[in-house]
Amino acid sequence: MSGTTERPQTRVDEYFDSESSYWNEIYSSPDVQGNVYRRRMAAALRWVRELGLPPGARALDIGCGAGLLTVELARLGLSVTATDSSPQMVRSAAANAARLGLDDRIEVREADAHRLPFEADEFALVTLLGLLPWLHDAPSAVRELGRVLAPGGTILVTADNRRRMNRVVEPRENPLISPLRPVKRALSRPPADDAYGAPAFRHRAEEVDRLLADAGITVVRRTTIGYGPFTVMGRRILPDGLGRFVDERLQGAALDHPRLRRVGWHYLAAGVKRVP
Numbered sequence: 390m391s392g393t394t395e396r397p398q399t400r401v402d403e404y405f406d407s408e409s410s411y412w413n414e415i416y417s418s419p420d421v422q423g424n425v426y427r428r429r430m431a432a433a434l435r436w437v438r439e440l441g442l443p444p445g446a447r448a449l450d451i452g453c454g455a456g457l458l459t460v461e462l463a464r465l466g467l468s469v470t471a472t473d474s475s476p477q478m479v480r481s482a483a484a485n486a487a488r489l490g491l492d493d494r495i496e497v498r499e500a501d502a503h504r505l506p507f508e509a510d511e512f513a514l515v516t517l518l519g520l521l522p523w524l525h526d527a528p529s530a531v532r533e534l535g536r537v538l539a540p541g542g543t544i545l546v547t548a549d550n551r552r553r554m555n556r557v558v559e560p561r562e563n564p565l566i567s568p569l570r571p572v573k574r575a576l577s578r579p580p581a582d583d584a585y586g587a588p589a590f591r592h593r594a595e596e597v598d599r600l601l602a603d604a605g606i607t608v609v610r611r612t613t614i615g616y617g618p619f620t621v622m623g624r625r626i627l628p629d630g631l632g633r634f635v636d637e638r639l640q641g642a643a644l645d646h647p648r649l650r651r652v653g654w655h656y657l658a659a660g661v662k663r664v665p
Contacts, residue, residue, distance in 0.1 A: 398474055398501060400588065401523045405454070405475035416457055420625075421632035425615030426519075428640070429655050432614055433518055433545050434461055436659055440543055442467060442513055449512040449537065451502050452520030456482025456495070463494040467514065470507075472500035502530040507537045515544040522549045522589045527600055535604030540664040544606055547614075547655050551591040554616050554639075554652040594656045606660035613653020616640065 416426050442448075444466040450459045453471035459482055462469045471486075473479050479499045486495040500506055502517070503526055515538050524530045531546075538544055592600075598608045616639040619627045627635065643649040 398503070398525055401525075402475045405473070405478050407477075419633075420629045421615075421617040421619060421627070421636050424633045424636060425617065425654055429518065429547060429614040429657065430458055430461070432612070432657060433458070433516065433547075434465075436545060436610065437462065437465060437514065437516075440514070446513045447511065448514040448516065449507070451505075451515065451517040451534065452523070453482045453497070454478050454519070456485045456497065458516060458518055459495055459497070460486055460489055460491050462514075462516070463491045467494070469495045470512075471495060471497045472502070472505070473497075474499065474501045503533060505533050505537055509536050510539045511537050513539055513542045515542070516546075518545070518547045521546060521592065521597070524590070525588065527590070527592075528603065531600045532604045535601075535606055535662060538606070538662045540662050542662050544601070544660045544662070545657070546597065546601070546660070547657050548592040548594075548597045549589070550613060550653060550656045551593045551596075552652050553591075553654045555618055555620065555654070592656070594651075594658070597656060597658055601658065601660045605663050607663060608658050608660045610659040612657050613643070613650050613655060614640070614657055615654035616652075617654055 415423055416430070417423060418426075442465075445468050448462050448467040448469045450456075450462060450469055450471040453459045453473050455478060456471055459469050459471040463486070471482050473482065476499055479497055483492070483497040486492045486497065498506070502520065502524060515534050517534070521527060534544060594611065594613075598611075601608055616636045617632060619625060619632055619635070625632070639649065640653075643653065
């Protein structure tokens, strides 16, 4: 595909196609990242259960990846449509649903979050865990999510927190180094936000809240999940066990310290679409 015809999302799709096995296995990884991802999903599922949606309520899992959240939503009795723009991730999600005998509750489709093939007001629940960092035009995608969400329906969204704690120890993320252009150039290999071979973005919590507000969605619940990844120049500085221990201790302390919550790794927000 030539550069003049390449879709803006193509590099992201190619990355996820090539790394589909990694994203299928990350939730069982023993490192800090795997630990945080498991806790992030558990928190999202706890919030979904607390909504008390009726059996068969329609849910849309955008950027479903390998479908790990998708199958858990189906286990809660929801009728789930899962989408991803990566063909390989769609195949992985469909295979996982079939392997677990949940394909009667799950439909998996290839779709771009910026242009969803659904009617307005179609879903009682929309989830996007880990998708926002990979969207080339987050405002238009979030407006699409707001369009397909039913009035009074709930959206759950996560973002990579631009204020996460790791920026203190990671020179490539530390804002104090930003004005030092020669130092910054000397430290940079591919930019941190492009380290996976595809552009990825971090957001402040208030930026996410504003995106949702512009789509007609009011944030009603928010938190941060996880600490780390404890790297310097992209290299881990803590072994897996110690990293998990530090992450979990910080997460516990954050319950009583709002400033510590502010610098968690992932921002998780729940919003409700305003009723006209």
